[in-house]
Amino acid sequence: MLKIFEGDGAAGKNLIFQLKRRGSKSSPEIERTVAKIIEDVQAHGDTAVRDYTLKFDGALPEQMELDKAEIHRAVQSCDPAFLTALDRASRNIRDFHERQKQQSWFATRQDGVMMGQRIHALSRVGIYVPGGTAAYPSSVLMNTIPAKIAGVGEIVMTTPPGKGGRPNPNILAAASVAGVDRIFQVGGAQAIAALAFGTETIPMVDKIVGPGNIFVATAKKQLYGTVGIDMVAGPSEILILADETANPAFLAADLMSQAEHDVLASAILLTTSRAVAEETVKEISRQVQSLSRREMIEKSLENYGAVIVCGNLNDAVAFANELAPEHLELCVSKPMEYLGRIDNAGSVFLGEYSPEPLGDYFAGPNHVLPTSGTARFFSPLSVDSFVKKSSFLYYTKQALEPVKEDIMTLAQTEGLTAHANSIRVRYSNGL
Numbered sequence: 001m002l003k004i005f006e007g008d009g010a011a012g013k014n015l016i017f018q019l020k021r022r023g024s025k026s027s028p029e030i031e032r033t034v035a036k037i038i039e040d041v042q043a044h045g046d047t048a049v050r051d052y053t054l055k056f057d058g059a060l061p062e063q064m065e066l067d068k069a070e071i072h073r074a075v076q077s078c079d080p081a082f083l084t085a086l087d088r089a090s091r092n093i094r095d096f097h098e099r100q101k102q103q104s105w106f107a108t109r110q111d112g113v114m115m116g117q118r119i120h121a122l123s124r125v126g127i128y129v130p131g132g133t134a135a136y137p138s139s140v141l142m143n144t145i146p147a148k149i150a151g152v153g154e155i156v157m158t159t160p161p162g163k164g165g166r167p168n169p170n171i172l173a174a175a176s177v178a179g180v181d182r183i184f185q186v187g188g189a190q191a192i193a194a195l196a197f198g199t200e201t202i203p204m205v206d207k208i209v210g211p212g213n214i215f216v217a218t219a220k221k222q223l224y225g226t227v228g229i230d231m232v233a234g235p236s237e238i239l240i241l242a243d244e245t246a247n248p249a250f251l252a253a254d255l256m257s258q259a260e261h262d263v264l265a266s267a268i269l270l271t272t273s274r275a276v277a278e279e280t281v282k283e284i285s286r287q288v289q290s291l292s293r294r295e296m297i298e299k300s301l302e303n304y305g306a307v308i309v310c311g312n313l314n315d316a317v318a319f320a321n322e323l324a325p326e327h328l329e330l331c332v333s334k335p336m337e338y339l340g341r342i343d344n345a346g347s348v349f350l351g352e353y354s355p356e357p358l359g360d361y362f363a364g365p366n367h368v369l370p371t372s373g374t375a376r377f378f379s380p381l382s383v384d385s386f387v388k389k390s391s392f393l394y395y396t397k398q399a400l401e402p403v404k405e406d407i408m409t410l411a412q413t414e415g416l417t418a419h420a421n422s423i424r425v426r427y428s429n430g431l
Helices: 012-021 029-045 046-057 068-076 080-098 137-150 168-180 188-197 214-223 248-259 275-289 292-303 313-324 354-360 397-413 416-429
Strands: 005-006 105-108 112-121 123-129 154-158 182-184 206-208 235-240 266-272 305-309 325-332 345-350 387-392
Touching: 012 313, 029 046, 029 188, 029 214, 029 275, 046 188, 068 168, 080 137, 080 168, 112 397, 123 137, 123 188, 123 387, 137 154, 137 168, 154 188, 188 206, 188 214, 206 354, 235 248, 248 266, 248 275, 248 325, 248 354, 266 275, 266 292, 266 313, 275 292, 275 305, 292 305, 325 354, 345 354
Parallel strands: 005 305, 123 154, 123 206, 154 182, 235 266, 235 325, 266 305, 325 345
Antiparallel strands: 105 112, 112 387
């Protein structure tokens, strides 16, 4: 199921190449289908949204927008233990993201110059939440809470209607806890288009966040520029660095926790111990027997999983920085010694009692993370994802005069004489 390689360099480089070629690239047919949906929604608004909802979801709700009473009833139908866990997780997520808030700043100089930066929240944000088997209440918390902390004026959620014509009640409970303002029963590319352009019923937003299938991802990609997006996410991935002290049962469980997401998910173990490698493979074979997504896990591990035995942890750290994984676990005896050397990773989990699901659900850091190597230049979803920054400056005539020649020289060097003239005219004709 899971192959063991010697870390001679060739196997690792080949694996990195293979992993970066997979992802969420859509076919030309999907691109055309999504483009047509977007065009129809932009032209026909609610009518197109309803038509596509009936076509793809097989159910057309009487009202697109859920009222407060319906949301309350859905929350009341949820398992009390789930609601308690949801509340506790939301507190941790809020606490973590409150620490990310930045302040506007203002500076003055002795010559009268004033300048600074204003930080202000987006006016309206759309959150897409998948339905069906990919209905994840945790994603509602992770996408909504940072937006609320940022001060977004209105948060609009879209999610497909369920088979009975109503969304998953656990999703609605998460939306209620997180503070979503309005909820619409619309899914797929048509929901993304509706949020981007606005319809008679669904308001236009400034940015769209949240996971979705290939049609949703393609719609976000095509509409980027018309509206802001969080990212075009690829398949989930985990990389574990382990030494001889690591527990193979824990390693196996953590690898499979990501493999169960998708047949394209990647789960890789780098270890300095051949014994740990072999025992981990045995543990996977034992533990997978009782798991509900066994078939998916086995396909994922066979195609995109690996165990690589490395000569030392320095080589493993170098591999991690080159792969730039979404999730990185450091299952080594002294994990803090290596944290400062990890340059490229979406989220890092330190020690054998900090498994990846802790971050997915509960601890507080955001689980919306860069995938497919984009952790080299991209960051997790955060409060910053929901604000924009404007700079400002003020110069007096006396402050501008000493620097006017430098500005005109730079402008004229670039051939932009009107720029230079904008400075010159302020000091000519007796002004």
